[in-house]
Amino acid sequence: MQRTFDIPRELMTDQELLQPGVLSCQGCGASLAMKLALKGLGKRTVIVIPACCWTIIIGVYPYSALQVPVIHVPFETAAVVASGIRAAFDARGEKDVVVMAWAGDGGTFDIGLQALSGAAERNDDILYVCYDNEAYMNTGIQRSSATPLGAWTTTTPADSIKGEPKKDLEKIMLAHGVPYLATLSVAYPDDAVRKFQKARTITGTKFFHLLSPCPPGWRIDPAESIRTTRMATLAKVFPLYEVENGRVDISVQPQREITVKEYVETQGRFRQITDKMVDMLQQNVDKKWDELIEQSGKAVS
Amino acid sequence: MKQVIKGNHAVAQGVRLSRVEVISAYPITPQTTIVEELSEICASGKLDAKFIKVESEHSAMAAVVGSSTAGVRSFTATSSQGLLLMHEVLHWSAGAGLPIVLANVNRAVAPGWNIWADQTDSLAQRDTGWIQFYCESNQEVLDSVIMSYRLAEQIMVPVMLTYDAFFLSHTSEIVDVPEPDEADAFLPPYVPNSKLDVDHPRAFGGLISPDLYFEGRYAVHHNTLKALDVYPQVCKEFSGAFGRDYDIVEEYETEDADVIAVTAGTITSVTRIAVNSLREKGHKVGLMKLRLFRPVPTERWRQVLGKTSKVVVIDRNLTAGLGGVFASEIQAALYAMETRPSIIPVVAGLGGRDVTPEDVEGIFNYALTHDRPTQKPLFWGLKE
Numbered sequence: 001m002q003r004t005f006d007i008p009r010e011l012m013t014d015q016e017l018l019q020p021g022v023l024s025c026q027g028c029g030a031s032l033a034m035k036l037a038l039k040g041l042g043k044r045t046v047i048v049i050p051a052c053c054w055t056i057i058i059g060v061y062p063y064s065a066l067q068v069p070v071i072h073v074p075f076e077t078a079a080v081v082a083s084g085i086r087a088a089f090d091a092r093g094e095k096d097v098v099v100m101a102w103a104g105d106g107g108t109f110d111i112g113l114q115a116l117s118g119a120a121e122r123n124d125d126i127l128y129v130c131y132d133n134e135a136y137m138n139t140g141i142q143r144s145s146a147t148p149l150g151a152w153t154t155t156t157p158a159d160s161i162k163g164e165p166k167k168d169l170e171k172i173m174l175a176h177g178v179p180y181l182a183t184l185s186v187a188y189p190d191d192a193v194r195k196f197q198k199a200r201t202i203t204g205t206k207f208f209h210l211l212s213p214c215p216p217g218w219r220i221d222p223a224e225s226i227r228t229t230r231m232a233t234l235a236k237v238f239p240l241y242e243v244e245n246g247r248v249d250i251s252v253q254p255q256r257e258i259t260v261k262e263y264v265e266t267q268g269r270f271r272q273i274t275d276k277m278v279d280m281l282q283q284n285v286d287k288k289w290d291e292l293i294e295q296s297g298k299a300v301s
Numbered sequence: 302m303k304q305v306i307k308g309n310h311a312v313a314q315g316v317r318l319s320r321v322e323v324i325s326a327y328p329i330t331p332q333t334t335i336v337e338e339l340s341e342i343c344a345s346g347k348l349d350a351k352f353i354k355v356e357s358e359h360s361a362m363a364a365v366v367g368s369s370t371a372g373v374r375s376f377t378a379t380s381s382q383g384l385l386l387m388h389e390v391l392h393w394s395a396g397a398g399l400p401i402v403l404a405n406v407n408r409a410v411a412p413g414w415n416i417w418a419d420q421t422d423s424l425a426q427r428d429t430g431w432i433q434f435y436c437e438s439n440q441e442v443l444d445s446v447i448m449s450y451r452l453a454e455q456i457m458v459p460v461m462l463t464y465d466a467f468f469l470s471h472t473s474e475i476v477d478v479p480e481p482d483e484a485d486a487f488l489p490p491y492v493p494n495s496k497l498d499v500d501h502p503r504a505f506g507g508l509i510s511p512d513l514y515f516e517g518r519y520a521v522h523h524n525t526l527k528a529l530d531v532y533p534q535v536c537k538e539f540s541g542a543f544g545r546d547y548d549i550v551e552e553y554e555t556e557d558a559d560v561i562a563v564t565a566g567t568i569t570s571v572t573r574i575a576v577n578s579l580r581e582k583g584h585k586v587g588l589m590k591l592r593l594f595r596p597v598p599t600e601r602w603r604q605v606l607g608k609t610s611k612v613v614v615i616d617r618n619l620t621a622g623l624g625g626v627f628a629s630e631i632q633a634a635l636y637a638m639e640t641r642p643s644i645i646p647v648v649a650g651l652g653g654r655d656v657t658p659e660d661v662e663g664i665f666n667y668a669l670t671h672d673r674p675t676q677k678p679l680f681w682g683l684k685e
Contacts, residue, residue: 044499048367055508064504069497071370072506074389077363080355084325084367084375085497087351091322091373097499115363118356 017043017067024057027222029186029212029229030104031057033131034066036189037100040196041127043068045098046089048082050112051075052104053138053214054131076111078103079119082126090125098127098200105132105146109167120176120205127199127206130169133214141217148237149281150264150273153217161272165284170209174243179204182242182251185211187230191240191251202244211238219268228266235263236289237281241296248295260285306476308469311439312378312404312462313338314476315446317348318484319402322373325353325364330416331470332380332406358383362390362403369399370505372496374450377401380466381408381422388426391459395430396521397506400453400460400491402446403431407566407617408466409652417653418465420566420618424626426461430521432528433594435565436464439474444545447479447488451535454491456527465617466653468567479543487542525596532593549598551590554580555608558587560668561642563606563614563631565591568649568656572615575661586665591627599634606635606642613645613668615661616678624648624678645671646678654682 017038024031030053038045047070049055055072059065073081078101086099103112108130119126135153136142143153145167156162173181180202184192192210199206213229215222232238233252237260240252260282264270306314312335316324324343326336342348353364358379365375379387384405394401409419423433434449436442442464449460464470479487495503509517532549540546551569554576555561564572569590579586589605606612612635616625623629628646635641645668650656664681 046371046497046499058504058507061504061507061509061513064502064507066504067502069499069502070504070507071367071497072504072508073363073366074393077360077366077390080353080360080363081367083353083355084323084364084369085371086367087323087325087353087364088368088371088373088375088497091351091368092371094499114356115360118360121356122354124353 015043015067019065019067021059021063022057022065023059024053025216025222027213027215027225028053028057029133029214029225030054030131032186033192033210033212034102036186036192037129037196038068040193041098041100041200044096045100046071046085048073048078048085048099048101050078050103050107051138052107053133054102056138075107077115078107078112079116079126079128082128083119083122083124086125100127100129102129102131104138105130105134106136106144109146109169110144117176120173120178120207123179123204125203125205127208129208129210131210131212133212133217134166135214135217137214137217150270150277152269152272158272173207176205178207180206180242180244183209183211183238183240185229185233185238185240186213187226187233188240188252195242217269219271220266224266231258231263231266234258235260236285237263239289239292241292248292248298250292250296302480303475303477305473306439307334307471307473308439308442308464309334309406309471310338311443311476312446313342314478315443316376317342318479318481319374319447319450319488320485320490321348321350321376323351323353323365323368323375324377325355325361325368325375326377326379327355327358327361327383329358329380329383331408331466332378332383332404335378335404358386359390362387362394365401366390366394366397366399369394369401370397370497372491372493374491375401376403378404380406381410384422384426385410388429391426391429391431394459398457398521398524400450400457402449402453403459403461404446405461405463406466406470407463415652416466418468418567418617418650419652420463423461423463424618424620427595427626430458430525431595432458432460432525434460434462435591435594436462436469437567437569437590439469439472439476440545441547442469443476443478444539444543444547447484448535448539448547450491451488452528452532455531455535456524458525458528465567483542487539528593528596529598547592549593549601550605551592552605553588553590555587555589555605557585558609559585560611560613560665561587561589561606561609562661562665563589563591563612563627565594565627566617568615568617568661571656571658572661574658575665578658579662579665584665584669597630597634602631602634603638606631607638610642611645611668612642613647613664615647615649615664617650617656619648619651628678647681648678649681
């Protein structure tokens with residue numbers, strides 16, 4: 001099992017490719033996530049950004065907070081624009097440049113899923129990162145298919161909180177046979193940077209699912225942002241693992257275990273959750289964790 | 302070398318001769334044989350291009366937005382529903398000033414399902430900022446691919462060339478296919494001014510405030526209008542190299558005409574026959590073929606149509622609640638003339654219904670015998 005905190009630091013770039021002046025909210029996970037991504041990937045990276053929080057975070061024209069080339073694209077096109085850029089860079093002979101699609105959960109789980117499936121099926125040599133804050137946060141907290149069971153959003157209001165579980169996107173992506181899939185969290189930065197470094201070395205479609213806290217949407221204190229996100233992994237709601245060529249490895253073994261109840265109690269968005277829903281969440285979490293333990297160290301596809 | 306080829310193959314040969322580097326497309330009848338032939342051309346190494354076989358037309362257009370922004374010559378082709386699905390990304394690519402070339406086979410829009418000729422699909426994209434060429438023959442189709450890249454890359458505006466389903470896409474004609482060195486001499490490699498470049502990082506297409514968006518859009522408009530000056534130069538060079546001339550509009554027997562018909566696409570060929578026949582019978586009728594549409598060549602339209610007192614516009618397209626698109630655009634373009642011809646709007650041949658020389662003679666006869674044309678379009682051949 002891969003230990004955390006054993007990241008080869010000499011590979012990490014000293015350059016700060018994310019500049020000050022980003023327009024993210026206090027405690028936003030998405031800007032930190034980008035910092036970690038570029039620490040791992042370095043300068044020879046092109047970023048594709050569909051409609052998402054990062055459309056705003058990067059800054060208003062003529063400014064850009066990123067010291068790498070960026071193209072903004074329509075909501076549902078991140079993966080395939082990345083495919084087009086990949087083809088062009090291959091034609092230009094710049095095969096070492098990483099083309100990274102950087103989309104939110106709405107742009108990935110929902111509107112962008114078709115283009116993502118197409119790119120993954122073709123195994124285009126791109127890195128697709130879904131920074132998942134579990135709702136349409138940029139438009140003001142509406143439910144997506146990544147919103148967890150029992151969460152409040154403006155479209156799943158208090159009287160009608162979300163009754164459906166979060167879509168299991170990892171299973172969908174693994175069914176495409178992608179050569180590398182990983183889950184990442186801004187609360188585990190060393191693990192995240194290591195995975196970005198690894199993505200650089202793998203040809204084909206790399207899919208990253210990165211948990212990114214949203215204090216206004218999760219109804220948490222911005223100061224608690226990282227602590228809350230770490231609890232998602234401790235509660236195994238968001239386990240950190242990777243699947244390379246079908247082989248599953250748990251990346252971070254929770255140092256202490258907490259219950260789903262303890263996790264949801266930290267967030268205002270779960271204020272209306274029922275005990276029954278918490279039980280359902282706990283059962284889902286336990287089942288998936290058992291599956292992960294069972295699969296760990298083995299080839300699953 | 303002269304070959305007998307279909308319109309779709311003419312497109313594929315034009316793409317090969319343009320040395321396109323990235324192709325992305327999704328199959329749709331009647332565009333399919335373009336995709337098939339391009340796949341073979343790429344597989345055989347006759348063209349060194351990456352062909353991204355995507356899962357939808359929306360993605361086809363988005364893929365070439367990526368490749369074109371990365372600075373390589375890019376191509377896609379579609380038809381009808383596929384073009385409609387691309388609509389969002391058509392706006393995007395024109396707004397971004399990407400010199401992409403798209404071949405669209407003009408096909409009717411559903412429902413009901415109809416795969417035959419109709420120009421509603423491309424005319425529904427007239428507000429996207431793409432330059433459009435309407436082609437009449439397979440030779441014009443092939444030549445237009447090469448000319449489109451010259452124009453697009455000079456003014457940084459995407460170009461759509463369109464031609465009628467089956468009447469051209471699946472009909473064989475003699476086409477003079479240029480030699481690669483001849484095409485290379487006319488169309489040099491694409492050298493973008495800016496592109497996605499890790500050594501010179503820039504952000505493309507991001508958030509822009511009301512303080513600057515307006516000027517950005519004006520720049521797109523301004524660049525599109527440049528086609529009116531640049532395209533004639535492209536034509537002149539093309540004509541010098543290949544001996545074939547494709548003006549913004551083509552005039553036929555217009556000088557003394559009592560009525561000038563305006564057409565686009567293959568109805569033009571039929572109308573030429575009707576003009577000849579009516580001229581033999583002593584009627585002074587003429588023809589203006591529309592080729593460049595968007596930007597609107599207002600001055601050229603006024604100059605040609607100002608020669609007559611009566612214009613009949615034959616539209617193989619329909620915008621419900623108004624009529625034909627070309628008629629409406631020509632009415633608008635001519636309105637500010639001090640003396641302007643009367644305009645008779647006619648809608649004909651929707652969904653591939655045949656429009657024969659006799660039909661066009663009938664339309665001319667209607668125009669010749671009606672002095673005060675109604676604003677309402679005449680639906681030629683409409684069954685009661």
